[in-house]
Amino acid sequence: MDTLRIAVIEDDPVIRTGLLEYFQHEEFCHDAWATPSMESFFEAIKSGKHADVVLTDIGLPGMSGTDGIRLIREQLPQADVIMLTVFKDENRIFKSLCAGATGYLLKDTPFPQIKEAIRVIRNGGSFMSPAIARKVVQYFNPQPQENENNLTVRERQIIQGLVDGLSYKLIADRLSISIDTIRYHIKKIYNKMHVNSRTELIRKSMR
Amino acid sequence: MDTLRIAVIEDDPVIRTGLLEYFQHEEFCHDAWATPSMESFFEAIKSGKHADVVLTDIGLPGMSGTDGIRLIREQLPQADVIMLTVFKDENRIFKSLCAGATGYLLKDTPFPQIKEAIRVIRNGGSFMSPAIARKVVQYFNPQPQENENNLTVRERQIIQGLVDGLSYKLIADRLSISIDTIRYHIKKIYNKMHVNSRTELIRKSMR
DNA sequence: AAATGTACCGCATCATTATGTAGTTTGCCG
DNA sequence: CGGCAAACTACATAATGATGCGGTACATTT
Numbered sequence: 001m002d003t004l005r006i007a008v009i010e011d012d013p014v015i016r017t018g019l020l021e022y023f024q025h026e027e028f029c030h031d032a033w034a035t036p037s038m039e040s041f042f043e044a045i046k047s048g049k050h051a052d053v054v055l056t057d058i059g060l061p062g063m064s065g066t067d068g069i070r071l072i073r074e075q076l077p078q079a080d081v082i083m084l085t086v087f088k089d090e091n092r093i094f095k096s097l098c099a100g101a102t103g104y105l106l107k108d109t110p111f112p113q114i115k116e117a118i119r120v121i122r123n124g125g126s127f128m129s130p131a132i133a134r135k136v137v138q139y140f141n142p143q144p145q146e147n148e149n150n151l152t153v154r155e156r157q158i159i160q161g162l163v164d165g166l167s168y169k170l171i172a173d174r175l176s177i178s179i180d181t182i183r184y185h186i187k188k189i190y191n192k193m194h195v196n197s198r199t200e201l202i203r204k205s206m207r
Numbered sequence: 208m209d210t211l212r213i214a215v216i217e218d219d220p221v222i223r224t225g226l227l228e229y230f231q232h233e234e235f236c237h238d239a240w241a242t243p244s245m246e247s248f249f250e251a252i253k254s255g256k257h258a259d260v261v262l263t264d265i266g267l268p269g270m271s272g273t274d275g276i277r278l279i280r281e282q283l284p285q286a287d288v289i290m291l292t293v294f295k296d297e298n299r300i301f302k303s304l305c306a307g308a309t310g311y312l313l314k315d316t317p318f319p320q321i322k323e324a325i326r327v328i329r330n331g332g333s334f335m336s337p338a339i340a341r342k343v344v345q346y347f348n349p350q351p352q353e354n355e356n357n358l359t360v361r362e363r364q365i366i367q368g369l370v371d372g373l374s375y376k377l378i379a380d381r382l383s384i385s386i387d388t389i390r391y392h393i394k395k396i397y398n399k400m401h402v403n404s405r406t407e408l409i410r411k412s413m414r
Numbered sequence: 415a416a417a418t419g420t421a422c423c424g425c426a427t428c429a430t431t432a433t434g435t436a437g438t439t440t441g442c443c444g
Numbered sequence: 445c446g447g448c449a450a451a452c453t454a455c456a457t458a459a460t461g462a463t464g465c466g467g468t469a470c471a472t473t474t
Contacts, residue, residue, distance in 0.1 A: 097347035125337020126344040133333035136343060140304035152450065157305065165406035167430070174302050176274055181452050187433065188450095197460095198431080199372035202409060359420070374460070388422050394463065395420095404430095405461080 003030035004122065007044075007051035009068070010084070011036045011060050015107070019055070022111045028119070038063035038071075045075050052078065053118055058085040058092060066092055069099035080121050084114070090135055097136075104132045149192045158185045162198050163205055210237035211329065214251075214258035216275070217291070218243045218267050222314075226262065229318045235326070245270040245278075252282050259285065260325055265292040265299060273299060276306035287328050291321070297342055304343075311339045356399040365392045369405050370412055 006023050010016040016034045023032035033049060035041040039062050041054075054072055058065035069081050082103035083096050096104060103121050105114060106129040117127035128136065151159070154175075161171035168182045175182075195201045213230050217223040223241045230239035240256060242248040246269050248261075261279055265272040276288050289310035290303050303311060310328050312321060313336040324334035335343065358366070361382075368378035375393070379386045402408045 094347060097344055100348045102341070102344055120337035123337070124341060126340035127337060128335075128340060128344075130327035130330070130332020130334060133335060133340070134309070134331060137304055137309055137333045140301060141307045154451070162406075165404055165410060167404075169430085173298075174305050176277065176302075176306070177451085178453060180454055183432075184452075186431085190432080196432080197372060197374075198406060199369075199409065202406065203372060361421070376460085384421085385423060387424055390462075391422075393461085397462080403462080 003028055004052045004118070005029075005031040005050050006033075006118070007041065007049070007054045008032070008034035009036075009038060009041050009054065009056040009060065009065065010034060011057065019111070019114075022115075026115060028115070037061050038065070038068040041068070042071065042075070051076060052080070053122070054079055054081045055084050055114070055118075056081065058083060058087050058096070066096045066099060069096060069101055073100050080118075082117065082121065082127075084109070088131055088135065090139075093132055093135055094139070102126050104128045106131065151189070151192060155185055155189050155192070158182060159189060159201065159205060162186070163202050210235060211259045211325070212238040212257050213240075213260045213262065213325070214248065214256070215239070215241035216243075216245060216248050216261065216263040216267065216272065217241060218264065226318070226321075229322075233322060235322070244268050245272070245275040248275070249278065249282070258283060259287070260329070261286055261288045262291050262321070262325075263288065265290060265294050265303070273303045273306060276303060276308055280307050287325075289324065289328065289334075291316070295338055295342070297346070300339055300342055301346070309333050311335045313338065358396070358399060362392055362396050362399070365389060366396060366408065366412060369393075370409050 008019050023029040056065040080102045083101050084105050086107045168179050172179045172182050215226050230236040263272040287309045290308050291312050293314045375386050375389045379389045
């Protein structure tokens with residue numbers, strides 16, 4: 001593994017200092033620096049600092065870690081952004097992943113495991129704390145929930161396939177049922193949702 | 208961690224035997240047994256065998272590991288199904304996750320890491336090999352196009368109609384041109400945007 | 415002048431979507 | 445038990461989407 005420049009964005013001074021000291025004593029780390037906020041991070045970038053890995057908290061003063069991901073990736077296209085946070089709610093998880101984070105670690109992750117996560121991420125993989133991985137897995141296999149329009153679990157799975165842009169055939173493959181069953185469900189879904197096309201459904205689902 | 212009953216479904220006898228011997232020497236494992244196919248796995252279940260964890264290959268004779276997940280979960284609702292496979296294509300990954308797999312490991316995972324994956328999964332988490340996690344993460348953040356693809360004014364107008372959910376005919380009405388011209392422009396748009404369907408385009412346009 | 419790009423148009427073909435009709439099986443509820 | 449809903453399946457049909465090929469006209473660039 002190449003020696004890395006690691007930036008930490010963390011407002012808690014104890015954690016910030018702890019991480020800095022850990023990284024500064026690690027051979028794989030060429031340079032480690034930290035800022036207490038997104039804003040000060042971008043000032044440091046503007047004044048010439050660099051980073052290959054950005055380890056960022058979410059709950060920060062001013063701009064949140066999640067809201068900063070896209071900006072980080074614009075300024076540092078080759079950098080990996082890894083979340084290090086107490087938040088394990090699905091909204092923040094998926095918003096961060098959608099924005100381009102390549103790792104999502106919980107705050108209780110031991111430092112050596114943070115190091116290991118950085119290693120696999122820089123090697124082209126990704127790493128999530130197990131509880132986060134479970135939430136991600138459950139995104140693909142949703143459990144029954146309260147729902148609007150009385151949609152069944154099956155119907156919601158099929159909507160997900162439609163939103164993903166899959167053809168009926170591919171949705172059928174994914175769910176191991178026939179394409180005619182897909183068509184049957186879609187008829188019911190469109191009736192329940194009062195739409196007449198996939199696009200209408202997608203627009204409605206994204207609200 | 209409670210002592211577990213682990214079932215392995217693996218047609219390669221070397222791997223099967225290796226895994227069995229490893230688990231049978233591990234304290235966390237109360238019982239380990241294996242079958243070379245899904246069909247023989249279900250026969251064993253029918254004749255009284257049990258499992259808390261099912262570690263299954265995908266490329267099996269007869270029914271594939273992926274196609275067996277749902278049946279396993281019906282017969283063993285409390286069991287975790289973990290894929291152990293060489294396949295790292297997105298189709299199989301997402302199909303397995305949608306079917307309810309709670310782990311997805313590549314075949315080159317060392318045995319102690321398989322054990323660790325089982326541990327975190329039984330503790331309510333999930334575990335994926337890093338390359339798999341990267342595919343999953345990229346599902347949420349597909350690579351954006353590097354520029355605006357030099358769309359003309361006309362092309363942007365037509366994209367808007369597509370995003371609005373209008374049929375080609377209605378877009379043609381809106382722009383006072385023929386439906387064949389719509390088709391012509393859409394061909395060019397899809398090429399420029401590197402998509403193959405309206406839904407892909409919409410997903411890409413909304414970022 | 416020739417090449418290139420944009421906008422327009424038509425035809426042909428195949429793939430996919432949407433909808434109607436019919437049926438079976440299973441589980442739940444009154 | 446019958447009624448109902450959910451899930452599955454099949455068939456048929458029409459409409460729409462996607463793509464390939466061909467063409468014209470005009471403006472700009474080489």
